[in-house]
Amino acid sequence: MTEPLVWQGLMGGVLIGLAxxxxxxxxxxxxxxSGLAARATGLSDSGAPRSLAVAFIVGLPMGALLVALxxxxxxxxxxxxxxxxxxxxxxxxxxxxLGSGCTSGHGVCGLSRLSKRSIVxxxxxxxxxxxxxxxxxxxxxxx
Amino acid sequence: MVNRTLIGLLSGxxxxxxxxxxxxxxxVRVRGFLDVLGRWDPTLAFVMGGALxxxxxxxxxxxxxxxxLADQRFHLPHTNPITPSLVSGAAIFGIGWxxxxxxxxxxxxxxxxxxxxxxxxxxxxxxGFVVAPRLQARGRT
Numbered sequence: 001m002t003e004p005l006v007w008q009g010l011m012g013g014v015l016i017g018l019a020x021x022x023x024x025x026x027x028x029x030x031x032x033x034s035g036l037a038a039r040a041t042g043l044s045d046s047g048a049p050r051s052l053a054v055a056f057i058v059g060l061p062m063g064a065l066l067v068a069l070x071x072x073x074x075x076x077x078x079x080x081x082x083x084x085x086x087x088x089x090x091x092x093x094x095x096x097x098l099g100s101g102c103t104s105g106h107g108v109c110g111l112s113r114l115s116k117r118s119i120v121x122x123x124x125x126x127x128x129x130x131x132x133x134x135x136x137x138x139x140x141x142x143x
Numbered sequence: 144m145v146n147r148t149l150i151g152l153l154s155g156x157x158x159x160x161x162x163x164x165x166x167x168x169x170x171v172r173v174r175g176f177l178d179v180l181g182r183w184d185p186t187l188a189f190v191m192g193g194a195l196x197x198x199x200x201x202x203x204x205x206x207x208x209x210x211x212l213a214d215q216r217f218h219l220p221h222t223n224p225i226t227p228s229l230v231s232g233a234a235i236f237g238i239g240w241x242x243x244x245x246x247x248x249x250x251x252x253x254x255x256x257x258x259x260x261x262x263x264x265x266x267x268x269x270x271g272f273v274v275a276p277r278l279q280a281r282g283r284t
């Protein structure tokens with residue numbers, strides 16, 4: 001069974017917060033992954049300069065890789081199957097663009113700024129996430 | 144002036160490292176956080192709490208700085224108003240997040256470790272980026 005990671009969660013969270021702080025105080029931009037990813041791939045015309053977005057999006061997997069190379073056991077289980085991945089990816093792509101952000105932009109950056117838009121967005125996606133998991137479980141799609 | 148692109152790369156790497164250390168690259172764990180009626184896993188709450196602390200400090204500093212290190216000014220999104228697009232988008236995102244246990248950050252970060260597992264999600268997410276503005280344009284007319 002999976003035990004909660006209290007200290008690793010807190011430490012990793014602080015690193016994420018420092019990353020977002022560096023982005024804000026260094027470049028004046030929000031470290032919002034969905035917006036930066038859309039910008040980096042050329043699927044959005046507004047937002048951060050392209051070079052900055054590309055640099056952040058390239059750095060993201062590099063950081064994860066470095067942690068794994070440093071010897072930490074990085075677990076990522078994918079028991080859900082390709083169809084679920086495709087449907088959920090499409091919904092995440094559409095939803096984060098319509099809603100102008102995801103867990104990083106609205107969650108980490110917006111909540112700490114006490115932004116009304118981000119508070120409403122975060123409460124909404126947390127609630128719909130909880131409902132979506134509960135319904136999936138009830139229909140026998142637990143994993 | 145400090146190089147803006149280098150800061151972006153460093154910030155992205157720190158972010159990815161934080162996700163890896165905190166266990167947030169694991170869709171089963173993230174889904175567990177949303178499974179409040181089942182086997183709830185509170186790890187994501189610790190991650191969010193840990194991330195909010197330095198960011199609250201950063202916003203405090205931001206209000207007292209005339210400009211960031213590597214730009215002439217801050218480029219910040221509006222904090223108001225609440226629009227139908229914001230709420231419906233967040234609701235749609237949440238459904239996808241619950242279904243797959245993945246949001247954009249972890250999905251892109253895990254590309255470096257398990258690309259064969261995560262690629263369908265990433266491709267579909269990019270397709271969603273393409274579709275979203277068209278849906279929004281249709282909603283306005």
